[in-house]
Amino acid sequence: MEADGFRTLDEKSLVEYIKATPALSSKLGNQLDGLQIKEVGDGNLNFVYIVVGSTGSLVIKQAIPYIRCIGETWPMTKERAYFEARALKEHGHLCPDHVPEVYHFDRTMSLIGMRYLEPPHIILRKGLIAGVEYPLLAENMSDYMAKTLFFTSLLYLSTTEHKRAVSEYCGNVEICRLTEQVVFSDPYKVSQYNHCTSPYLDHDAEAVRNDNDLKLEVAELKAMFCERAQALIHGDLHTGSVMVTSDSTQVIDPEFAFYGPMGFDIGAFLGNLFLSFFSQDGHADQGNDRRAYKKWILTTIEETWNLFEKKFTTLWNEHKDGPGEAYLPDIYNNPKLQLLVQKKYMENLLYDSLGFGAAKMIRRIVGVAHVEDFESIQDAGKRADCERKALNFAKMLMKERRGFKTINEVVATIQ
Structure with a gap:
């Protein structure tokens, strides 16, 4: 046990913890004999336990004081659990249909107890690798x-409310610094943690490190990430942070949450769909060439942005006379001006999203943490071919993103 009272739990000690915590034991009907506990934390940071009893179930997530996939040589604050629990509650309040309920949070133990998303829920990334179509994905994610x-931006909040919230989430600085390093810095220099599908992509990784135009663009994106407190973002909204069935979409793992640029969330999700698209040739076989599935992914990318834009502007119109202080109604006081403001805002948001999406793609190919979409392709040469196509697309997207007026134009470049 550490001096602050924290201790890392295992299957046995977790049972005792649950017994001593009414908010958790009650969710299991207080029937605690014969609990089935399975550790499923295959991510980079935390321990995650599924707890199933005879009359209930839940998930326990515990943050540890280092990056799990690296080890104790890379320390990491346990306080990320506090920001994750807070973001789950706040996002859950705003969008309860797509965020699992939090039952319990213990700040000393850096531990969250929450709803278990029972089968057939699956991590979206795994479903995409398997070639499963999710008809409500674009609708739900948008x-x-x-x-x-x-609802966490100045389009809805007063300046006072917004700055108070920004101040609170500034405490998640260490986890933000991790993003700054692995997304915006490491891929563009020699770093001990970088790796790629070698030797096939060695030249491609070197080309990224020597691309001055790319570095100018990523510097601008990094500054935006560090400086623009636009809204409460998830901060790590990739396809491994979404669980799905054919009729359910649930967003999990917002431990990277802070007030940052909206485009970082949108770009992360779209960028990971693009990664899935480029990986599909590596998963094709004689029985399924994946062409129809690739078309579905591209359609989902288009629909996600287009539905998001429609819903976001609808909310804006509904609340334009509310407390939000970004565009005061006595200044932006006619329909023509309102349309011009929204057009400019959404145009810039698309540029931001494309840039951040490209950055997220690049780091997953030549940076520290890769994605199963590519890593599960056993043939290294075939995997590298898929990764190279994704990397070249991402580089183009980052450098030329301001030339696209719609997401459909982006998709058209690879059809």
Whole structure:
């Protein structure tokens, strides 16, 4: 046990913890004999336990004081659990249909107890690798992003409310610094943690490090990430942070949450869909060439942004006379001006989203943490071919993003 009272739990000690915590034991009907506990934390940072009893179930997530996939040589604050629990509650309040309920939070133990998303829920990334279509994905994710981003921005909040919230989430600085390093810095220099599909992509990784135009763009994106407190963002909204069934979409793991640029969330999700698209040739076989599935992914990308834009601007119109102080109604006081403001705002947000999406793609190919979409392709040469196509697309997107007026134009470049 550490001096602050924290201790890392295992299957045995977790049972005792649950017994001593009414908020958790009650969710299991206080029937605690014969609990089935499975550790499923296959991510980079935390321990995650599924707890199933005879009359209930839940998930326990515990943050540890280092990056799990690296080890104790890379320390990391346990306080990220506090910001994750807070963001889950705030986003859950704004969009309850797509965020799992939090039952319990213990700041000393850096531990969250929450709803277990039972089977057939699956991590979206795994479903995409398997070639499963999710007909409500664009509808649900656009709903989640529109609500969580709009209602935590100055389009809805007063300056006082917004700055108070920004101040609170500034405490998540260490986890933000991790993002700054692995997304905006490491891929563009020699770093001990970088790796790629070698030797196939060695030249490609070197080309990224020597691309001055790319570095100018990523410097601008990094500054935006560090400086623009636009809304309460999830901060790590990739396809591994979403659980799905054919009729359910649930966003999990917002431990990177802070007040940052909206485009970082939107770009992360769209960028990971693009990664999935480029990986599909590596998963094709004689029985399924994945062409139809690739078309579905591109359609989902288009629909996600287009639905988001429609829902976001609808919320804006509904609340334009509310407390939000970004565009005061006595200044932006006619429909023509309102349309011009919204057009400019959404145009810039698309540029931001494309840039951040490209940055997230690049770091997953030549940076520290890769994605299963590519890593599960056993043939290294085939994997590298898929990754190279994704990398070249991402580089183009980052450098030329301001030339696109719609997401459909972006998609058209790879069809």
